[in-house]
Amino acid sequence: MKINIFVPGRLCLFGEHSDWAGKYRTMNAEILPGAAVVTGIEQGIEADIEPSDKFEVYNTAAEIADVWRDFSCRMDSQALKEEAKSGSFFCYCAGVASYMLEWYRVGGVKITIREMTLPMKSGLSSSAAICVLVARAFNKIYNLNLNTMGEMNIAYWGELRTSSRCGRLDQACAFGVRPVLMSFDAEEVDVQTFNIKKELYWVFSDLGGVKNTIKILASLNKAYPFPTNDLERMEHKALGEINQDIVRRAVKYIKEGEDKALGLLMTEAQAVFDKYIAPMCEDELRAPKLHALLNDEEVKSLTYGAKGVGSQGDGSIQFLAKDEDCQRRLIDYLSAKGLSAYSLTIKPRHSVRKAIVPVAGFGTRLYPATRILKKDFFPIVDRDGMVKPVILILLEELVDSGIEEICLVLGSEEERRQYEDFFEKRLSDEHLLKLNSKAQAYEKRIMDIAKKLRYVYQSEKKGFGHAVYLCRDFAANEPVLLLLGDTIYRSESNKPCVLQFIEAYEKYSRPMIAVHEIPLNDVSYYGIISGRWIDKGKRVMQMTNITEKPTSAYAEDKLGVEGLHNEKHYYAVFGQYILTNEIFEQLRVNMENMEQGKRGEVELTTALEQVRSAHGMLGVQLEGKMYDMGIPQAFRNTIMHYSE
Secondary structure, three states: OOEEEEEEEEEEEEOOOHHHHHHHHHOOOOOOOEEEEEEEEEEEEEEEEEEEOEEEEEEOOHHHHHHOOOEEEEOOHHHHHHHHOOOOOOHHHHHHHHHHHHHHOOOEEEEEEEEEOOOOOOOOOHHHHHHHHHHHHHHHHOOOOOOHHHHHHHHHHHHOOOOOOOOOOHHHHHHOOOEEEEEEEOOEEEEEEOOOOOOEEEEEEEOOOOOOHHHHHHHHHOOOOOOOOHHHHHHHHHHHHHHHHHHHHHHHHHHHOOHHHHHHHHHHHHHHHHHHHHHHHHHHHOOHHHHHHHOOHHHHHHEEEEEEOOOOOOOEEEEEEOOHHHHHHHHHHHHHOOOEEEEEEEOOOOOOOEEEEEOOOOOHHHOOHHHOOOHHHOEEEOOOOOEEEHHHHHHHHHHHOOOOEEEEEEOOHHHHHHHHHHHOOOOOHHHHHOOOHHHHHHHHHHHHHHOOEEEEEOOOOOOHHHHHHOOHHHHOOOOEEEEOOOEEEEEOOOOOHHHHHHHHHHHHOOOEEEEEEEOHHHHHHOEEEEEEEOOOOOOEEEEEEEEEOOOHHHHHHHOOEEOOOOOEEEEEEEEEEEEOHHHHHHHHHHHHHHHHHOOOOOOHHHHHHHHHHHHOOEEEEOOEEEEEOOOHHHHHHHHHHOOO
16 A cells, blocks of 8 residues: 655744743743744655555655665664664654654554655754654554644654754644644644635745854743843743734734735734844844845835744745735746745635545446446546546546545555556656647646545445445545545536535535436436525525435425425435535444444435434535436436537
């Protein structure tokens, strides 16, 4: 079993130093809790992970080939701890591995780094990223069911086993490329994610200067836990009440997309740092390179604001560019000055970020074509004129709607190889060069989709509910989207059907089933949803019943939904669901009951109706059409009409 994972670096947008300052509340209750806004960045570490009897870290990434030596150590606590204290390139990895071994009694893991785009020693927490990577590798290989906060904490405690003295905000990279609000109250750390309204265009750059982070931290820590003079009291005020106010406003501006106000706040935060904190270590924090760029007129014309990064000083600098074009021009300008510059675009995100797609069936109704090709790979002409496998069209819609991780339920490892051959195996140079420019660019999109794929196996066919239940660890208590692997969708609005569905969930925060209207004569082919509309547009329904394949007579008598003029309409499942933890818990109960009875199958419809009855559920009518691939007649219709 080989799994691909990616962990980004992290950038502290606001609130640097408040993490360790807030920890001193264990000694002085008058110190206010620390607060910071932190985000993962687009640059990071991509690796393949797989089980091993040892702890191994290898590299195939060209970016770090000149500083790399492959590493292997037996899974022995003392040997790993010695490596952690050695100060070697791999000490951080060994620190986390030793922690995992002691607390979780795991076996080994092999990590092969495929790509390293994260600049090291630039205030972007490359050490924290590698620690999170190792924690996540053990978590996934040994199915430890740790949530993101658990991985973050293990990465922190593992790094503390080295000579490093990392801050608590460093491991926020575990939450991915999204802003998070962190609070630090003595030993307690809280992380809250939040959404934003519009894209924000950051640039960060290595100043190429020299700074002594150890000296900076030692100087600033002298003011804690109890200030003894005015200078130290100024530092307490800056990292306490002033910082809390700045962070509160930063979250507001980021949420609302108020980029101009956010840029001005960056400039204000830098001025506070220079006035209240920098005097504690003036020789390191005078930062002439940093301030030269802050005052550069060309930089000012392209940005709304800028400030230092991390411990500050002449390490790195961050800018909020006015737009995407200014972001590109700023990078070009900094590069012309000989500085390494990187983009960071923070995009609106949704609370539903995971999706499940079961594709484990044999496709018997499409025999004999399915003897050689899974039905999810049958070709369809898409609306852009390209011929694509059905599963690729479905996965594209998920990615375009903001889904970050996709779990495919397969029947076997052999089926997974088909996916790996298509999504991960690169074309030969000869083949690639024969493609036109549009197709060559599309190759990268396919490879990018591959990074989001995860796999589970339904080796025993115990029903559709069983297939979904196998993804409970992947869901990890988050709301998760479920789509059928043999169905594709065509939106009739400017938003994909999946995005319409996710936005409905964010408004109501309830488990949901997407529905579409069908003729009364067809109800016996579908799961039928009935209920009452709760919105004026009659798009969202409070469900009162889910009935699997009823007769026309029963549906006419019991399942009609009232329309605008009191007429009856009939609604079937549209092939999209948003599942919450209540549904996975109900599937667990149904699985146990089935095992005790030693017969039958676990059906999703049964669990959905049980949850609807106990907790309520909504039906959402989307603006779009669904196209089924599961039977010959529907497949013919899809081929003929999908791309119209």
